[in-house]
Amino acid sequence: MHEKCGVVGISLQDRDAARPLYYSLYALQHRGQEAAGIVTHDGFQQHSHVETGLVGDVFDEGDLGQLNGENGIGHVRYPTSGALDKSCAQPFSVSFKSGSLGLSHNGNLVNADEVRDELAELGHAFTSDGDTEVIAHDLARNLLEEDLVRAVKRTMGRIHGSYSLTIMHDDTVLGVRDPKGNRPLVIGELEDGYVLASESAAIDTLDGELVRDVEPGELVVLHPDGTGYDSYQLIEEDSTAHCFFEHVYFARPDSNIDGTLVYDARRELGRRLYAEAGIDTDVVMPVPDSGRAFASGYAEAAQDAGVDVNFAEGLMKNRYVGRTFIMPTQDERERAVRLKLNPIKNTVKGKRVTLIDDSIVRGTTSTQLVELMRDAGAEEVHVRIGAPPIVAPCYMGIDMATREELIASDMSVEEIRETIHADSLAYLSVDAIAETLDQQRDDLCLGCVTGEYPYDIDGEATDREVERPVIQSSLADD
């Protein structure tokens, strides 16, 4: 659930880009664990290594050694559109009339089929179902007639949806962010070059400095000799559509996105959660790891309000539960959550507990956690969520769930509370999100919590004025 791709591009002076690309992908591994790849260019030809698996498993010393060249791009993948198979792993690379292209894509086009059909009319044949191949073919075609910047602009005019791209045209590395800036993309400066990456944490890993976010609708062209970059503001729109969920869940806490440090945003969201729906209990407890920063802000706000709140790490996470895990039998199912999260009874027993998490998707985990708390002797279990209810699917590249699976798609907050057996339940308001991120509501993509999307999507509302759902409910309301 909840995962997406990471992209990177690097141009260096007199140093091969492969190792820095590798370390960058490590830093972005949380954005995709299904496949990883690097494509470099040594001035004469492309070198490529793309495989399914974690970064650490996909590459060995020999692989890095063969990825020659001071310029390159990389990708970590979680499937968005296009079923996962090798042909969909990225970077996607093609050769065409005037050279070679490599593409790494984070996001999701809403008109991919349309563009694909147009290209097919012109005779294009496709090896995959992915968006990325569509972008590559369109760009390759435009490059037959235009220079690089114009060709990218023309492609940007044709594709709609969310995309942060790193592109390699021969040995030139580009970065492009869609006109609404839905997915993050940043520029960083190294001692001997420049880097483009989904998140600033990748730049930190290389000991570089964050320069700034790539602007919505901007094209950044790194100099192949690592000495600088050029910027082209190719498309400008009135409003942006930054994904607020990057701040709430996807991004690393130590990344800066669109001017905000994710960790600070989460702490502030936690503070606002207390302000909006604070409840005084004996213990405030994060669901690790994602709820930690929210809980820390929440508890701090309580203390600032003079409440003697006890912040405690009462749920221990087993870091070894991985993919190859054998599922318990039906009989053991309800205990399964214990393999992953175990409550520290002393912290819970006889206490009124507030559990803080970042979101509720299907509601299954929340139900199990509340039960776990009660089994451990909690007298009351209150749940506070650092985001609004997720009422609708994401079309912008996040594999959240179908609408039917989303517990909040057809349940009120009170109904959800009952379902998960919490004593009270409250979500954060949409306004709190906008204020915290210091953005106008209309500059955020709030589709999954409002059902209104910044792009035309078949069968979904595009008007941004809809009724807000009730976002708080408690036993006291009964």
Place this chain on the structure above:
Amino acid sequence: MHEKCGVVGISLQDRDAARPLYYSLYALQHRGQEAAGIVTHDGFQQHSHVETGLVGDVFDEGDLGQLNGENGIGHVRYPTSGALDKSCAQPFSVSFKSGSLGLSHNGNLVNADEVRDELAELGHAFTSDGDTEVIAHDLARNLLEEDLVRAVKRTMGRIHGSYSLTIMHDDTVLGVRDPKGNRPLVIGELEDGYVLASESAAIDTLDGELVRDVEPGELVVLHPDGTGYDSYQLIEEDSTAHCFFEHVYFARPDSNIDGTLVYDARRELGRRLYAEAGIDTDVVMPVPDSGRAFASGYAEAAQDAGVDVNFAEGLMKNRYVGRTFIMPTQDERERAVRLKLNPIKNTVKGKRVTLIDDSIVRGTTSTQLVELMRDAGAEEVHVRIGAPPIVAPCYMGIDMATREELIASDMSVEEIRETIHADSLAYLSVDAIAETLDQQRDDLCLGCVTGEYPYDIDGEATDREVERPVIQSSLADD
């Protein structure tokens, strides 16, 4: 570094033990990632599956399906004595005159060579260098002449050192803890059986109740039908030698060991660390994950003292850095720590920071972390450690380091501070450890922090009265 084995044993009524053993080993995975194994007995014969690798990789559904029987033992291994190879992976199983034996061992014998030689004199041939085979052979030999309880007692009288064992004699599961109780071992009750495990977290995973610790020198015999257990206090000694490092580092925070919840102990050690060596800075920051509970207690104590301390998670850990990681080149080496831990600059910049960790072994990581803080703009970096300086190696089953590698073995605290470039450095006192764990100093094994060991070890002191090292130093001392 710092790792050790985990053992488990289970007897059930009318339910195969394989799956519960599997989940238990998952819960104990932090005690050993090199190999895992399960041996069961179905009343007629043993079934065994032992391999190198993580629990999730070692077993698949088919493997569990073939491990028939309601009684079984399991093991996760990190090498202590005996070079790692398949023949050393456990449980170790042998057949002998009157049946079969399976053994899982956590600990280290100090007279293994001696016992091995005695057995060799009698004609025994050994397939490995491990302690476990020595115990197995000795026990098998004793079982030729004695009943089970007497045979175990005789073996306990012969082997010296630390051991927590789960043993399977035909279909009877036993648990044994050495007379000084160096390594942990607990008994738990399930709905339909009993379990023995290194840590209580394994019992929680099975939704069971912790009954109590196995006592030092005690033999526990589970009824093969899962209906109960018998206890035999086979050896009694005046003092115990509980490993205090289990509480400081090895064990899971959610485990109860010798009457103390590890998480509570760490919080209390953090409180005492503030009491002994607290320093008021802008930020208190844990080194994740091990420093978190210490830092939480430390900050709490500061607040209780009326100090407005800011507790912040300023170091973000990359959970994907694993074994298959390609090491950076010499050139990139100093940046390597960034791949694993990245500072959140906002939290650090212009601040006086106190970093809290559980221990310092070689000093390399501490040096890198202090540098990381300074690079991130910290004005001052103070280091506080929740344990005394490690001045001597461990002989009881922890693969810490050789004496030469231990930074505190030949450096004063002030010298260490200089080496790691901290503004101040302080360790916790040995007394604080003893008081927190509510133990007499003589009931703890403090060998690694005092150089005095509870067992006779060639070339090491056994007298418990040695001079305590200075454990605090700061710039102010200069």
Place this chain on the structure above:
Amino acid sequence: MHEKCGVVGISLQDRDAARPLYYSLYALQHRGQEAAGIVTHDGFQQHSHVETGLVGDVFDEGDLGQLNGENGIGHVRYPTSGALDKSCAQPFSVSFKSGSLGLSHNGNLVNADEVRDELAELGHAFTSDGDTEVIAHDLARNLLEEDLVRAVKRTMGRIHGSYSLTIMHDDTVLGVRDPKGNRPLVIGELEDGYVLASESAAIDTLDGELVRDVEPGELVVLHPDGTGYDSYQLIEEDSTAHCFFEHVYFARPDSNIDGTLVYDARRELGRRLYAEAGIDTDVVMPVPDSGRAFASGYAEAAQDAGVDVNFAEGLMKNRYVGRTFIMPTQDERERAVRLKLNPIKNTVKGKRVTLIDDSIVRGTTSTQLVELMRDAGAEEVHVRIGAPPIVAPCYMGIDMATREELIASDMSVEEIRETIHADSLAYLSVDAIAETLDQQRDDLCLGCVTGEYPYDIDGEATDREVERPVIQSSLADD
């Protein structure tokens, strides 16, 4: 060395094609061990499974189970053009405007770059360097404007070189053979369908009947319901260019190619070898496995001539020497051949021996074999080869060797004899080949033994009238 691809296509009535395709590829495994793949179509969509490795390793039951559909094509690959990587493994599949295409190709285009450039001009972007993608794109483009048969014809008019193709257009399976019929392709009939395959042995494996060879320049279209096929003679040329080496080496002895059973051809070539260059020795011995049929015919001819020749299998082949073999050190190198072939001393000692092989490429193995014979006590070692000297490279899809590596490219037969230390050496004449295969010389591709090619190749002769090399030399000549 000496290897090439195998292709297959199957259409069945009410039975999935995956398993028969799998068994067919097994039967064609000798034509390529680097990769294997199957693409099927179930009437709605394509299913594909392509991987590097042997057929038995590439597919498991689950893979076959997912390859739904009664129509499909398959491929086993050895690299011809296009460096080996996953993107070059076949069948190659693309989707385009009016449907999907899958292609399996055996052969080599001589104008691939030219066609690729023309397509690139039109905007096509390529994911690989392979010929097959070029054919696929060209065919896809033609299908925008023409019906299937005309589209194939137009593509055949554009590509030059050798090709036997099985193609799947949506769920229709096609077979195409280049106008000169360089590579083999046959049609077979099953109880419930039809099959196209590189060799008739694949048909036997499916218990089917060989119908006939696909004609040079012919397109065969299988009915998707398995009930029959249509034939279109799209291009006719005056002469063919059948590869004679298929009969000499590549094909299975039990296959029928262009009207001749390979086994019979080899026996007849052996008979003619005796007629042209027979020498009476104590023993006639094949180099296993490829020399066996030649030696059998040779010995038979000798007997028919009243010579009391002793046919003996004096070289034992170790069938387990495979890819993962660790090479001997320099010191052990000369003994290396013994790991693969060991002489039976009784058969050799004190004897005059005639060794029969199918060809000499670099000469290294022949040198070692002659030495082996002498070490085993042979008094004389005569070498007879069932084909003419290989003097020039193959451009038609066989990865033989570069010209420099070919021992006969710049050595006379006498020089080769000296190099391999044989007492006498003789090759078969080109005329014997043509007569045996019952073909006009101009209907065979004899490029590798004459240096004249049936296609225009840069820097190579195309005139078919060149001087024949001397093909026999013996000590007696000295």
Place this chain on the structure above:
Amino acid sequence: MHEKCGVVGISLQDRDAARPLYYSLYALQHRGQEAAGIVTHDGFQQHSHVETGLVGDVFDEGDLGQLNGENGIGHVRYPTSGALDKSCAQPFSVSFKSGSLGLSHNGNLVNADEVRDELAELGHAFTSDGDTEVIAHDLARNLLEEDLVRAVKRTMGRIHGSYSLTIMHDDTVLGVRDPKGNRPLVIGELEDGYVLASESAAIDTLDGELVRDVEPGELVVLHPDGTGYDSYQLIEEDSTAHCFFEHVYFARPDSNIDGTLVYDARRELGRRLYAEAGIDTDVVMPVPDSGRAFASGYAEAAQDAGVDVNFAEGLMKNRYVGRTFIMPTQDERERAVRLKLNPIKNTVKGKRVTLIDDSIVRGTTSTQLVELMRDAGAEEVHVRIGAPPIVAPCYMGIDMATREELIASDMSVEEIRETIHADSLAYLSVDAIAETLDQQRDDLCLGCVTGEYPYDIDGEATDREVERPVIQSSLADD
């Protein structure tokens, strides 16, 4: 089926034994494909590498590099007694009072349980069910009290059954053959050392000279410095019990066993088969690969008798059908044999065919082959077998089949002929075997063809005088 272990031992001057051991195991790979292992000794300690798999997969350069020492032993394994798992793979190594032991075993003890029980009485504990561990423990125990030679002799006095052993005691390599010489073992001389191996082909591979067979009951002790060996005739018996099946099937044709070259023996058996049961048909055809030498001898005898027999390789074997092969469905089952063996129709059609094979076990393959011949148009199919009917199981280390599975255990030759649908069927006589191998019948183990065994086996006859079965039947008899 029909497979068994191979053993080797090597002592060299100033050269590591690992690589020669590796090549030897390659040469013996046909004797066991389930596991392979090498144990070396460098004068100070043992080094061991044992794994399941083929030799080429078990070892890589790194593994060989770590197997230090000029002395070592090796093993390839096929399971005889002891279920296959890693603990049963060999060489088996143990350390005991006065040093270390490594053992490689080919054969099967008939009193292993008895000896194991005696050792268990003395306190021995066993990690496996295998014979080899029993021998190792017994030898280790004897070595406590005796010197090496006496200890081996005492162990040989205790164990009964078939065994060819290579043993390493510290750095001394020994070879032992059981007093009846059931399994082969030979001594070879290299330029710089000596080698012991199951078959002489392993010596050829190392470019060494076969010295002689190890005698039944002999112990050979290689000098650890590679300069020579000592021989001790420890036990002498009146008669031997050489396994005649080594000559008929197991051994490589290029090996010399007990004074006979296997290839020559098979040719001679073929000649005698013609003499005893020759039938004049149009074609004589071997079942590859095992029937080839028999067929060659058979055809030669026919020619010598003035019969114009046509020897033809009419069955083509697919060398790629391996372990990972997906079995055909029930429906396809009868065609399955075609995947492995395909008839060359020209050779068969309208012909009377004699098929020559080495043995018939279950009869399934013979039935399929006869049907294959008839499908290919054979007018008559006569089957001739180069060994007597297999009427009873092997207890000496060959995993043949249970008695129920053996078609000849309860069927007459005529009944078998009917079952396999042959026009006539004949086996070779036991006397022909004895004469060919130049042995007294009482010096051969003929258990599987007579039901009388040279060792006491529970429930089997030991008297050597039983009635011979009728071994020939033909349509003409009807």
